[in-house]
Amino acid sequence: MYLFVFCYYILVSLVHFCALPILFLLSFKSKYEESLKRRFFIPEFLEEGADIYWIHACSFGEIKALGPVLEALEKALKDNEKILLTTITQTGFTLAQENYPKCIVCYLPFESFIPFWIQNLSLKAFVLFEAELWLMPVFYAKKKGAKTFLINARISSFEKYQKGKFFYKRFFCYIDKIFCQKRGDKRNFEALGAKDVEVYGNLKLCVNPQVTQEYPIPNQKIWVIASTHQKDSTLEEVLILKSLLKVLPKDLENCPRILFVPRHLERIGGIQQALDALLKSHNLPNLVVSSKVGIEKSLHFPFVLIDKMGVLNNLYALAELVILGGSFLKGIGGHNPIEPAFFGVKLISGPYIFHQRALFDGIQNYVLCDISQLENVLLYVDCLYPSCIIKKIKISRIIQALRGVSEKA
Incomplete structure (x- = not known):
């Protein structure tokens, strides 16, 4: 297994190096000017003494859906514990900073940086959201003794995932628990090698949309x-x-x-x-x-x-x-x-x-x-x-799992 991870790391490092000229040009576009620099060129290396619950979500919608989880987890934190929230997109980063001021918010560095980026963190748990299946963060989180979760998990195209079964079978060895959206997702994850999979529903059903500014109702529809x-x-x-x-x-x-x-x-x-x-x-x-x-x-x-x-x-x-x-x-x-x-x-x-x-x-x-x-x-x-x-889900099961990490520590 270590040989597989080593070969994977060499491969992504080569891809990173070869892609640098393209990434450099893309970094001048407004959509990417901040995120690419912080992910592929100058990542923010953390020096944090607290015990960390690390949660990663891709972008704006996923960061918004994490609200109930983050709110409940914040209430369970001890004095020397913090939440690290990482994302990939600029819109996700901005929303995370605005909505979750108590969290440490930063961009997820590309995988070739992960071994160095994570070395000074004391991890208690690592949570991936939906389809963010990054091997290097999961591997090093487990290496540091953290529990690893995949929440709100889904597989949109099983045929595509099945083509990468060699990779996913090894990836899921490092995931302790999966909370997936549907029964079909559970079957698909288990077919790819995942072990502890629970059908939970979609966390986005827990989020009540907020109106931030009210406008006068016009005469027309x-x-x-x-x-x-x-x-x-x-x-x-x-x-x-x-x-x-x-x-x-x-x-x-x-x-x-x-x-x-x-x-x-x-x-x-x-x-x-x-x-x-x-x-x-x-x-x-x-x-x-x-x-x-x-x-x-x-x-x-x-x-x-x-x-x-x-x-x-x-x-x-x-x-x-x-x-x-x-x-x-x-x-x-x-x-x-x-x-x-x-x-x-x-x-x-x-x-x-x-x-x-x-x-x-x-x-x-x-x-x-x-x-x-x-x-x-x-x-x-x-x-x-x-x-x-017509259907709401209770968030308590996920919160119990995350709090269980805290209670056992």
Whole structure:
């Protein structure tokens, strides 16, 4: 087993070295300028004397979902214990700093740095979230005597994982306990060599979305086109707007306000250009970009592009209808439906939701449709029922496991 880990470390170190020129160029993009430097070039080496509970989650959505776990764990900490929270993306890092001020927050260094980065830490437990299967952190956490957990675990494509069974069989030897989302995930993890797997549900069902700013309710209805993506040269925003333009009334005064809230704000320029061209071809006014007039004023224009992070819940609270993106193009996997369902909106999603099936199982009154069917669904939008959450899970089982580490120490 040590030979396998040694060979793996040599391989990732070579990959790291060969990729440095590409990483250097990418680091000048606003999306990566901070995260790549802190992960691949100048990691933040920690000198921490406290006993550490280390929790790692990938990005914004996963960091948000950790809230109940972190809150409960903080209450159980002893005087000389702290929580280390690591992430990969800049949006995840910013959210972690804002929401969890009692945690030590930093970027997860690339695996070739891990043996040096972790050497001065006294670890009590190491927790990975969802599909963050990093061998070097798990191996060195176990080497330091820490208990290792994989929580909210899921396998979206078993066929892809099965191709790497040689790796995963060895990886799961270092995981003490897995809390997975569904029975199918349990079967898949066990087929890959995992031993102690418990079906638990999706932690995102525990998170109650918060409204951070209330806006006056406009006279017109609000339709939110949320978390849209781009695949190659295809923009979900364009596909959805084409369907909308076929059903919206010609009288803009009686038209719902259409708010596009895309993922990956670096795409804003391209989205604006593509949507404006489509609107112009229908003799309709251009998009209003929210940063130019403010979100509150933008709600009074027919077509709006929201270029700000962290405002979706504020808009869901006003919306009649939400069309949830990341689901009309193959390979993205959908987005969290719990947040819009919490506000009782009418909810439409595309069919490609393989990352979010456990969450959709926890709500009712939603519509899944292909982009070719979206026009027909929108024609009968008045007949749709408001979505709602029907299943909650208790977080106590995971908290008991994490506290058990503390109590035995």
